[in-house]
Amino acid sequence: MRTSVKLTAYALGLVVVFGAAAGAGRALGPEEKPAPAPAAHGDAHAPAPDETAATAATAHVPGGLQVAQDGYRLTPVTTALSTGDPQPFRFRVLGPDGKPVTAYTTNHDKDLHLIVVRRDLAGFQHVHPTLAADGTWSIPLAVDTPGQYRVFADFQPADRDEGLTLGVDVPAAGDYRPRPLPAPARTTEVDGYTVTLAGDLTAGASAQLTLTVSRDGKPVVPEPYLGASGHLVALRDGDLAYLHVHPTDEQSLSFAAEVPSAGVYRLYLDFKHDGTVRTAEFTATTSGIVVPAPPSAQPAHDADGHTHD
The missing domain is CATH 2.60.40.10 (Immunoglobulins)
Structure with missing residues (x-):
C-alpha cells in the first residue's frame, strides 16, 4: 500500500514538472522572422528598383544601337560589303510576326533611308534601296576601304505611328586601317x-x-x-x-x-x-568647338607676364 502511494506521488510530480515546462515554452514562444517589407503604397505589385531602372534605360536607348526594337528586326541577307565594283546589298526588316515588312510610310520622299558608315566614322553614305514584293530591300553598294561598317535602316512601318532606326554591323574584308577622327572645326x-x-x-x-x-x-x-x-x-x-x-x-x-x-x-x-x-x-x-587664334592675334607672353621658350 505504501509502495503504490509512493508511485502515485512520483507520477503526479512528473506531470507538474512537464506542465510547467510546456507553459514556459508557450510564454517564450519560438523565434520569429521579421515580416517582409510592404509593397509600395497603393501598388501591391510595384517593381523592384532595379527593374524600374532597367525599363527606363531601355526606353531611352538612342536610335541605331539596336538590331531589334519593339518586335522589329533588321536582318541582312548580304553578309559582306564589296570594296570593288558595286554589288547588290540586300536586307529585310522583319515585323513582330516574324515576316518581312512590305508596307511602309513614306518620309521625306522615301520609304526607307539607308546609312552606311565605317566604325571609325569614315566612308559615310546615305542611299535609298528599292523594295521587292517579298519584303527584300536591295541596292548596288560598294565601300572605299575595308573595315567593319555600321548599316542603319531609318524607316516607319505602315502600321506604326513612329519611325524606327535599327543598326547592324557588316564587314568589308581586307586590310583595315582605322583613321583618326578629324579635329573639331567650324x-x-x-x-x-x-x-x-x-x-x-x-x-x-x-x-x-x-x-x-x-x-x-x-x-x-x-x-x-x-x-x-x-x-x-x-x-x-x-x-x-x-x-x-x-x-x-x-x-x-x-x-x-x-x-x-x-x-x-x-x-x-x-x-x-x-x-x-x-x-x-x-x-x-558638346563642349563647343574651340578654333585657335591666328599667330598674329596671340599675345607675346603668357598671362603670368613671363615669356617661355
Whole structure:
C-alpha cells in the first residue's frame, strides 16, 4: 500500500514538472522572422528598383544601337560589303510576326533611308534601296576601304505611328586601317564648296545648328532634296548612336539637334546644288568647338607676364 502511494506521488510530480515546462515554452514562444517589407503604397505589385531602372534605360536607348526594337528586326541577307565594283546589298526588316515588312510610310520622299558608315566614322553614305514584293530591300553598294561598317535602316512601318532606326554591323574584308577622327572645326570643304557651321551641340537638350554654303566666296542656296533643303545626320563617336534631323524651315540649313549625351560627334550634311548631292562632314563636341587664334592675334607672353621658350 505504501509502495503504490509512493508511485502515485512520483507520477503526479512528473506531470507538474512537464506542465510547467510546456507553459514556459508557450510564454517564450519560438523565434520569429521579421515580416517582409510592404509593397509600395497603393501598388501591391510595384517593381523592384532595379527593374524600374532597367525599363527606363531601355526606353531611352538612342536610335541605331539596336538590331531589334519593339518586335522589329533588321536582318541582312548580304553578309559582306564589296570594296570593288558595286554589288547588290540586300536586307529585310522583319515585323513582330516574324515576316518581312512590305508596307511602309513614306518620309521625306522615301520609304526607307539607308546609312552606311565605317566604325571609325569614315566612308559615310546615305542611299535609298528599292523594295521587292517579298519584303527584300536591295541596292548596288560598294565601300572605299575595308573595315567593319555600321548599316542603319531609318524607316516607319505602315502600321506604326513612329519611325524606327535599327543598326547592324557588316564587314568589308581586307586590310583595315582605322583613321583618326578629324579635329573639331567650324568650316569644311567638299568639291569646291565651303560649308560653315554655327552653333554648338548640347547634351540632352535641343541646340540650334546653322550651316551655310558658299562657292568661290559667294553664297549658295541649296536645291530641294528629299523634301527639304538639306539633311543632317549625327553619329556619336565610340558607339555610333544615331540622330537624323531636318531643317526647321524650307529656306535655310538650320537644324534643331538634340544629342543624347556629352561627347564627340561626327556631323554629316547632305545638300544638293547644280543637280548633285554632296556631303559635308564636321567633328563637333558638346563642349563647343574651340578654333585657335591666328599667330598674329596671340599675345607675346603668357598671362603670368613671363615669356617661355
